[in-house]
Amino acid sequence: MPRFLFVPYREKEQVKALGAKWDRQENKWYIPDGISEEPFTRWLLVNTINVRSKMYCLAKSHEICWKCGHDSPVFSFFLPVGEVTNWDEHGEYWNTFPCAMLCNVRYLPDNITSIIRHALPQYRIDFSKTVGYPYYMNHCVKCGARSGDFFLHGELGSAFNPNECNPDEISFLDLHEPFQAYATWHTSSVLCELHVG
Template identity: 40%
Template sequence: MPRIDLNVPFAEKDEAKRLGARWDGERKVWYVPDGVATNVFGRWLPREPDISVRSSIYFIAQTINPCWKCGEHTSAFGFILPAGHEMLEPDDEDDDRDAWCRYDEPTIVHYVTDLLPGVVARIKAFSRHYCVDFSKTTQSSYWMNHCEHCGMKQGDFEMYCEPQGAFFPMDEHAASQIVLHEFAEPFGCNGGAVYGNHLFEYMRRA
């Protein structure tokens, strides 16, 4: 049975310890040790992400992009979903609920939050520089790229929405610089979807 990690605020760490939680100094997280009942840790148990985008298959897209701050070339990552992914949309027949709608063209997702734990594990295996941070521009926190050299945030708008951005190629050559790593497993997040001609067919499969 996989270990259960806990979301324990610093101010509540002594109480968690008293109830039997243990501290993993390497991963910097409290967890439930074997043989200890989980019911006493209810308030700290991880919640299921509240997702609005899902797919049974996804790609981690990888490319190189110059940092706007230091000018050095740094790795950049994003998520591409193939045709057949779904998004929650307002239900035309019921204003009080949403319905899953299927899309028959691929998309790039941006301003990503609430990633499924399995996807988090995958992206962390690629880079520690793609992580959640606060954006003054959007006044929100989301998963974003950071420069490998100077640590500066690399905002999603320039990468995904501006022509010639890291994930907005304008020609076949630029698209071929993007490498796609495929995972035949569930993807889920909250975020926005970018549609249009992103020349997906010219991106390289790993």
């Protein structure tokens, strides 16, 4: 299986010098067989899962763009119930959690990426200087500026981390299909009540 990379255009000469090759069919850089992944870690795309669910929701909110001031729609994935990978001395196992809002999504399977590519073109993979790796993030629909997940998920009262004062700013579209991804997540009683309510 090819080990694909997410390489900003301005960094293409760096990966080329390290031995990466361009796949014309996929329009992506990749690491050829026989070359170590180690020098490419900052560009390496994840292709494994650490979270899964029998159903998922598209969560929609809004955020004022930091660059142009436009009130732009933003999206995330919400899992009403799901499982997450954990490790112990016996190896990998799955734990159940009550609800979670996903952030820093680094991998989505093809069936989900094809949906978001057409329905949500402003939610796409991009490189984050804050975390140092690429993940699916929102972009302003007017100017294209990145809206990183730290600002949308990290602060209490932000677009996807509601408090008691702003819970009605998130809407959910339930999709009764299996879901899997590689992501981080957060949860709160407000989120769980909001989806149920």
